[in-house]
Amino acid sequence: MTINEIQNLGIIGAGGAGFPTHVKLNSNPDTIIMNAAECEPLLHKDMQILRNHGDAVLEGFKIAMQLTGSREGIIGIKEKHHEEIQFLESRVSGNCRVQPIEDVYPAGDEVTLIYMTTGRIVPAGALPLSVGCVVQNVETLYNIGTNKPVVTKFISIAGAVEEPATVEVPVGTSYAEVLSHFKITAEDYVVRSGGLMMGALEADLSKAVSKRTSALIVLPADHYCVTMYRRFSSDHAVDIIAKAGCDQCSFCTELCPRYLLGHPVRPELAMRNRMFTREDLPLTNPGNLFCCECNLCTMYACPEGLDPKGATLIDKRLARSQKPAWSGERPALHPMFEYRKVPVTKLKQRLDVTKFRDEGPLKQLNIHPxxxxxxxxxxxxxxxxxxxxxxxxxxxxxxxxxxxxxxxxxxxxxxxxxxxxxxxxxxxxxxx
Ligand code: SF4
Ligand code: SF4
Structure with a gap:
């Protein structure tokens, strides 16, 4: 297979980023990392693809390594997935290895995964290639391995549904049509696409499934997460709440995965900006440009229920428009990195989603729109x-x-x- 063929098959990053795969693979990393570290709570589609189509995924992995001439292939997968690890270990050898990692959030974030599997830290604002790595999601590799145009998408259907599942649906199917195959257990509900942490609330269920849709999560309208998502739906709300409630305890920063990797991301300074500065003044901390939007600060860390992520995104937008000079110094790992990882089990408790069935077997539901x-x-x-x-x-x-x-x-x-x-x-x- 060639790079052009990958472009012609319409393959893009299926984990949610949507970056065209032919561009990523038109490079010479020394290491290709398979991102099998699915970490959004309640999502199971990557593990289901591995479990049901593991050989096609590994074929895609092999092709990605050949195209880039990588010396090493690493499969980053949560240590809890015993069966999948056993399968992968039985199939890979030589310059490929399986790297089990802890069940923490956001292990699937490229920069975090690269550190957890190789010990290399991608500098703030740089590409993984700067440390010799290219990361590819499980489903992306599956799409390479099957060597067919991408016309379907695997999605986790989770939350307030009787039978959570992973389904494969034609690209372009409406969310409403997909959900019509599920019994929803909440009377009044909303739908979150993508994931509880990094996804989006969907007001319009006629919206179409794209090649980057990874989940549809049904939530009761009065669920804790929905309250949080709605509370911070505008810059103005973020401003008012920051001014009224932030006591500058810095928990948001102390648990920020990018800060802990040594990046200059400081959500508590973003909150301070909302309190004390104006948008036309230079930013206190232009390093907030490098926030990866994992949402951990808002949905997990802040004891006051505020929205440091929202404030950081405002800083990020301002940083883009103000174009501050950035020295690009190489990051140094925070000494507490190992001790401040957030277990997904804890995150699920915080998000109040332990009441939902955390499973998603691949089902053939004959979704033919x-x-x-x-x-x-x-x-x-x-x-x-x-x-x-x-x-x-x-x-x-x-x-x-x-x-x-x-x-x-x-x-x-x-x-x-x-x-x-x-x-x-x-x-x-x-x-x-
Ligand atoms: S946003 Fe929350 S966690 Fe961050 S400094 Fe303010 S009160 Fe503390
Ligand atoms: S969303 Fe919050 S925790 Fe995540 S990288 Fe951005 S500032 Fe850090």
Whole structure:
């Protein structure tokens, strides 16, 4: 397989980042790391892919190593997944190894995973390549290994549903259609896509599953997490709450995984900025630009129930516009790094999700939508350009969108049908 073929198959980072895979693999790292450290509470799709399609994942891993000429392959996986570790260890040898890691959050964050599997620290603002690494998610490697255009997506369906599961659905299926196959146990509920920590509340369930959707989590409308998500829905709310409640205890910073890796991220200073400064003044701490948005400070660390992540994101936005000079010094690990990792079991208690079944077996639910709406911008970079016109008949796997630049991706039909509508955002296909 070639880099061009990976672009033509429409493969992007399936863990949520959506970066075109051909760009990432067009490099010469010494190490490829398989990211099997799924760490968002209640998500199971990566482990289900490994369990059910492990050989295809390993084939993709082998191809990624060959394309980049990597000397070493490391599989970073939570030590609790005994069966999957046993399977992987029985299959890999030579320059590949399995690296079990603790069940902590956010172990699946690229920078954290690189440290936990290699001991290397990616400098703030630098790419993993700067320390010789490229990280690929399990599902991304599966997509490489199957050597077919990406037209389906694995998703965890979790939370207030009777039978949580992992399902494989055509890209472009609406969230509502996917959820219609599940019995929801809450009368009044909301849906969080992506994950409890790093996902988004979805007001519109007609939204389409994209190649980067990893989960749909159903939550009762009065659930603790929903209250937290809604409390900080605007900059103004973050400002008011910061001014009223932050006592500068610094717990948010002391537990920030990026701060502990030596990056200059200081959410408590972001809160101070909200209290004492104006947006037109230089930032107190431009290092907040390097927040990875893990949400640990807000959803776990802050004892006052405030939103240091929201404040840090405001700093991040300002830092981008103010373009502060950044010295780029190399980070030094905080001496307490080992002792301040957050176990996922503790995080689940804090999020009040221990009441939900924490499982997600892969199920064949025959989800065959009559209509799919395929987003043209499912990836980082420039959107795909339509390669079909309204009225065209298409078959599953036909190319319907071309990459519009080097950092862009090809799109394919996920059902047999007729192209009903093309907008600048999406291509709608109706089944015939
Ligand atoms: S935001 Fe919360 S954790 Fe951070 S300094 Fe303020 S009160 Fe403490
Ligand atoms: S979201 Fe909070 S805890 Fe996570 S990296 Fe940003 S500042 Fe640190």
């Amino acid at each position: 009559n209509v799919v709406r395929i987003p043209l911008r499912q990836h980082s970079g420039t959107p795909a350009r339509p390669a079909v016109k309204e009225g065209d008949r298409v078959k599953t796997y036909d190319m319907i969108g071309r990459a519009s630049s080097e950092i862009s991706c090809t799109m394919h039909a996920s059902i047999d049908g007729v192209v009903k509508k093309i907008t600048e955002d999406e291509i709608t296909i109706e089944r015939v």
